[in-house]
Amino acid sequence: MPSAIYHSAHFAQRVALPALTSVALLAALVGMLLIWAGREADEVSVARQTALANVVVGKLRETIAHDQESVTVWDDAVLRVQEEDATEWIEYNLGRWMHTYFGHDGAYVLDPADHLIYQYSVDESASYLDTERRAAPLVADLRQRLREGDDTGLSDRILSQGASDITVVSGRPALVSVKPIVSDTGDIEQVTGAEYLHIAVRFLDGDFLDTLAGDYLFEAVRFGWDEPVSDSDVALPLRANAGEPVGYLIWKPYRPGAEVIAKVGPVATVVAAAVFSLILGLLFVLNLRSRKLAERDARMRHLAHHDPLTDLPNRALFDERLETALKERSPGSAVAVLYLDLDHFKQVNDTLGHPIGDAVIVEFTARLGTLIGPGDTLARLGGDEFTIVMPALATEEAVTYLSDRIIDAVRHPFNIEGQQVFVGVTIGIALAPRDGQTRTDLCRKADIALYHAKGAGRGRYAIFGPEMDAMLQARREMERDLRLALQSNDQLEVHYQPLVSAASQKMIGVEALLRWRHPISGWLPPDQFIPIAEESGLIEAVGDFVLREVCKAARRWPNLSIAMNVSAIELRNPAFAAKVAARVLEAGVDPGRLELELTESALTDVHGIADQNIRALRTLGVRIALDDFGTGFSSLSRLQTLELDRIKIDRSFIDGVGRTNGDEAIVHAIVEMARARGLKTTAEGVETLEQSSKLMVIGCDELQGFLYSRAVPASGIDALLAEGPARDAKASGVELQNPTGLSLAPGGAV
Numbered sequence: 217m218p219s220a221i222y223h224s225a226h227f228a229q230r231v232a233l234p235a236l237t238s239v240a241l242l243a244a245l246v247g248m249l250l251i252w253a254g255r256e257a258d259e260v261s262v263a264r265q266t267a268l269a270n271v272v273v274g275k276l277r278e279t280i281a282h283d284q285e286s287v288t289v290w291d292d293a294v295l296r297v298q299e300e301d302a303t304e305w306i307e308y309n310l311g312r313w314m315h316t317y318f319g320h321d322g323a324y325v326l327d328p329a330d331h332l333i334y335q336y337s338v339d340e341s342a343s344y345l346d347t348e349r350r351a352a353p354l355v356a357d358l359r360q361r362l363r364e365g366d367d368t369g370l371s372d373r374i375l376s377q378g379a380s381d382i383t384v385v386s387g388r389p390a391l392v393s394v395k396p397i398v399s400d401t402g403d404i405e406q407v408t409g410a411e412y413l414h415i416a417v418r419f420l421d422g423d424f425l426d427t428l429a430g431d432y433l434f435e436a437v438r439f440g441w442d443e444p445v446s447d448s449d450v451a452l453p454l455r456a457n458a459g460e461p462v463g464y465l466i467w468k469p470y471r472p473g474a475e476v477i478a479k480v481g482p483v484a485t486v487v488a489a490a491v492f493s494l495i496l497g498l499l500f501v502l503n504l505r506s507r508k509l510a511e512r513d514a515r516m517r518h519l520a521h522h523d524p525l526t527d528l529p530n531r532a533l534f535d536e537r538l539e540t541a542l543k544e545r546s547p548g549s550a551v552a553v554l555y556l557d558l559d560h561f562k563q564v565n566d567t568l569g570h571p572i573g574d575a576v577i578v579e580f581t582a583r584l585g586t587l588i589g590p591g592d593t594l595a596r597l598g599g600d601e602f603t604i605v606m607p608a609l610a611t612e613e614a615v616t617y618l619s620d621r622i623i624d625a626v627r628h629p630f631n632i633e634g635q636q637v638f639v640g641v642t643i644g645i646a647l648a649p650r651d652g653q654t655r656t657d658l659c660r661k662a663d664i665a666l667y668h669a670k671g672a673g674r675g676r677y678a679i680f681g682p683e684m685d686a687m688l689q690a691r692r693e694m695e696r697d698l699r700l701a702l703q704s705n706d707q708l709e710v711h712y713q714p715l716v717s718a719a720s721q722k723m724i725g726v727e728a729l730l731r732w733r734h735p736i737s738g739w740l741p742p743d744q745f746i747p748i749a750e751e752s753g754l755i756e757a758v759g760d761f762v763l764r765e766v767c768k769a770a771r772r773w774p775n776l777s778i779a780m781n782v783s784a785i786e787l788r789n790p791a792f793a794a795k796v797a798a799r800v801l802e803a804g805v806d807p808g809r810l811e812l813e814l815t816e817s818a819l820t821d822v823h824g825i826a827d828q829n830i831r832a833l834r835t836l837g838v839r840i841a842l843d844d845f846g847t848g849f850s851s852l853s854r855l856q857t858l859e860l861d862r863i864k865i866d867r868s869f870i871d872g873v874g875r876t877n878g879d880e881a882i883v884h885a886i887v888e889m890a891r892a893r894g895l896k897t898t899a900e901g902v903e904t905l906e907q908s909s910k911l912m913v914i915g916c917d918e919l920q921g922f923l924y925s926r927a928v929p930a931s932g933i934d935a936l937l938a939e940g941p942a943r944d945a946k947a948s949g950v951e952l953q954n955p956t957g958l959s960l961a962p963g964g965a966v
Contacts, residue, residue, distance in 0.1 A: 243485065246495060250481065253498070254473025261509060262450055262469045268432060268516060269452045269465055273382075276391055276424070280416050281378045283318040284395040288414045289375045292753070293397050294404050297325060297412045303334065310414060311336035321390070322347065322417030325397075328410035330355055337417070339386060346386050351415050354379040354394045362396060363409030372656070373531070375400075381457045382420070389420040389439055389454060389463045403696045420454065420465075428465075433512070437467040472505035523596040525574055526581040534595035534603055538655050541593075541607035542648055550609040551648040554619065555662040556584075558600035558626075559640035559674045568635065575632045576639065583625045587618060603662075612647065612679070619643050619677040627675075642669045643677035651680050671751065695752045697734065698745055702757050707733050710765040711927040714936060715779070715898065716919045718912040723936060725777035727813070727920065728766045729927045730758070746783075755783045763796065767803035769930060770810065773937065779811040779841060787814060788825050793832035800838070807837035813864065815843050830859050841898070845886065863890045865916070867901025873910050880910065887915045 287293055287309055296302045297310075306325055314320040315338060324344060325334040335344045358379040366377060380393040396411040418424065421439040428434040441463045443451050450469045453461035480494050480501070521533040529537065541551045558580065565573040577600065584602070588594050593605040606615055622641060629636040644666025646658045661680040668687065669678035678684070701707040712726035732740040749755040759782065766780050786792050800807050812833065830840055841862035865886055872879025883899070890897045899911045902921030911919060925936065 247481070247485065249495075250477055250498060254471075254477045257473035257476075257505060258469075258471040261472055264509065264513070265434070265467070265469055266450060266452055269428070269434070269467075271516075272428065272432060273452075273454065273465075276418065277380050277393065280318075280320065280391060280393045280418055281380065281395060282373070283314065283320065284378070284393060284414055284416050285375050287314070288395045288397045289400045290397075291399050291401055291404055294399050294406065294412070297327075297333070297397055306334045307336070310334065314416065319418070319423060320416045321419045321422065322385070322415075324351075324415040324417075326355065326413040326415065328407070328412065330413070333412075339388070339419070347392070347415065347417060350381075350383040350385055350390075351392050351394060354381055354392060355413060355415075358394050358396065358413070359409045362411065365408065372659075382454050382462050383456055384462060385417055385419070388422075391418045391420060392416070393418075401692065401695075403692070403699060420463075428467075432516075433470075434467045435470065437465065440464050440466045472509075476501050476505070526578060526596050528581060528602075529593060529595040531595070531597050534593065534597065534605065535655060537593040537595075538605050538658070541605055542653060542655065542658075544607070545648065546608065550612070550650070551658070552604075552606040552609050552615040553646050553648075553658045553662045554604040554606070554615065554677075555644040555659075555666040556602040556604065556622070557642050557666055557670070559642055561600040561639055564637055564639060568632075568637065572632050572635070572637065576630050576637055579630050579632070580626065580639075580641075584622060587621050587625060609647070615645055615647070616677070616679075619645065623675060623677065640675040642666060642674045644669055645677060645679045647679070671747070691748055694745060695748050695754070698732075698749060698752075698754055698758075701732060701734075702754065702761065707735070708758075708761060709733060709929065710762055710769070711929055712769065712778075712933050713920060713927040714925045714933070715777070716924050718899075718908070718916045718919050721908075723776070723924070724918070725779065725811075726769070726773070726933060727927075728762060728769065728778060728780040730762055731927075750783055750785050755785050756789065759783060759786045760795070760799075763799050766810070767799055767805050769933075770805040771803060772930065773933065776933075777809045777811060777839075779813050781813045781843065784815070784826075787829055790825055790828070793829040793836070796833060796838065797836050800836075808839065811839040811841050811862065813841045813843040816845075827859075834859055834861075844900075860895055862896040862898060862917075864898045864900055867921070870899050870901045870907060870911070870921070873907045880914075883911070883916075884914050891915065 293310065296305045299305075310325055311323045311334060314323045315336070321339065322337040323334075324332060324336070324347060327333050332344055332348070337344075337347075358377060361377055361379075370377070376396055376398050378393060378395045380391060382389065382391055384390065385392065393416045395414050395416070397414055398406060398411055425437050425439065428437045440451070443453070443464050444466050448468065449466050451464040451466045454463050454465060455461050476498060480498055483490070483494060521530060521536075522528060523530050538551075538553065545551050558576075561573065561576070564576055577596075580602075581594070581596070584594055584604075588604060589606070591607055593603075595603045595605075597603060604618075606618070609615060622643065626639065626641040629638050631637075644662045644664065646652070646662035646665060648658055651661045652658050661684075664684050665678045665680040668684045669676050671691075672678065709731050710728050711731050712728055714723045715725040715727060716722065717724045730742055730746075732742075732745055734740050746755070746758070749758045762780055766778050770776075770778050782792075789795075796810075796812075797807075800810060814830075834840060839861040840859065841864055842858065842860050843864045844866045845863045863886065865883055869879045869883050869886075873883060887897050896917045897915075898918040898920060899907075899916045900920050902908055902911065902919045902923045904923060907921075908919055908923055925932070
């Protein structure tokens, strides 16, 4: 017994106690290590989530301001907010649309005296008085900086000054941002500090919290006015510009360490023999948790540099890649920057909806992805604007080859949800070092080349040349001058060219033709300024000016019909027919005396708006003529589907009448075809008695050309009418002097 007791005591003293002590110490060490590692992991996780929340709130300010600039840096906005009846326009562009498209919760527009002219809020209980009280310091600060000409912080992304703050609006935390409504072209003069202002409100306790929960995986996120007492929650103070906290973003943080301890702690204390396995398991679990955190961080970094719709690099990453390509460019090689813009994409969004437009963007991205090289960067800057960076370019042919392939790929229709969508693409190209060696220079010149390509007809590419810069400046100056001309009363004039009955040789109507007396350049023909008017959005104002003058002329000459040209842009406006009806009825003119001349291109409207306008106008009694027939893309069979009253035969065919080149036979065929369809015909460009005689024999109904008169002011038509109904064509017509001094082709278009 004593030996057994001794052996037991010895075992306990020499083996069990040291073993148990070692196991206990090891378990304690492992336990302390486990607790320390868990707390460290929790602190790192909480710190990362807090930093992420800070970044999201900070980016919200920039995002709202950028959203506002999409509508506040806009010539149309500057002009429309000043109109008395622009509420509907403001509602659609500056108000409810900002909520629909960008998720803003409130929008307000102030005039230069800071009086409210428009308000919108998703919170029906919110009053502008509360918003005004909160926004007043921002408004005052912004106007002061605008008056002082402070341009701090402006860049190619931040286009205008702004002011924002986190505050309380109608008892709810909100981010309030104020932006001035300014000209995007700089052509509109504004008094600095007296601009109209746009105020955007985004509540921080509504769908913003849903964004944090859904996109950034914040658990149980909420807003609180006071900092929470519980240690289980984390709070981020939302501070106003003055520094005091407005409230707190509160959420239940993800604590990987605490989760691990709760799972393995009891096992570690009970099963000492499995300490090392538990340690390995702990390291494995911690590694998994760390991997998840790293994946989240990578996802956040990816979202910060990529477009969410297409997953392409965004502007920030595009700028970075371009800077890298320029720095790493080797001597003898080039870097190409391509600016791509989808043609007619706005019509797709307007007519088929934004989901279809998004699907087109995604399909367009997929097509481009199969064309670019492995070292190229394809980026989406926003909307339908894309860029491509081609580094280490050996020859210019490589970029032109790629451009041709892109244009050809986009010509094929996009099949979206059973619908065929047709768009095109226009490309502007700049090359380094030839066109510049900095990112800013290349992007600006690629954009200028894109503008030039659009002006040349879209669906093509253009490589920047020095002359483009000068041409762009000249076009901008002409656009500015045209705006001023529309505001003046002494520059734009409508002249009239007689239309003569072929049978009686009497004047039975006139065609209205626009002329511009430029204060510096003198008389300008329409082909110099009408394309600019169409591109800048001024064509409808120009057309309205001509329509008003035509209505006045119709009252002045009650026995004459009056024809005027109509732009394709005007015809594709759903409100065009209503506008014509209003002007005609307002003037008290018989609609049957008005004839609208359209080109074949104006009738190629895939959405059918042009056809609807034509049907409405013909129902009103207005006559429709197809101008310059034979020079467009339509075949004669196209006339079977068009609702027309008259065909105007282009002067290029009339020049050949009386010769042996076949033009006379073509004219005869056109007249016979028109007669079979019950259409009248007018021959343009009649300059000789022989042409007049042959056209009369062929059967043309009306003649127009220098043989009878050039386009003259209204007083010239008065003089023709005063001469009496009979005019002897053999005496070479009434050669009235053209006051413009221009050699104008008859039938010149507005």
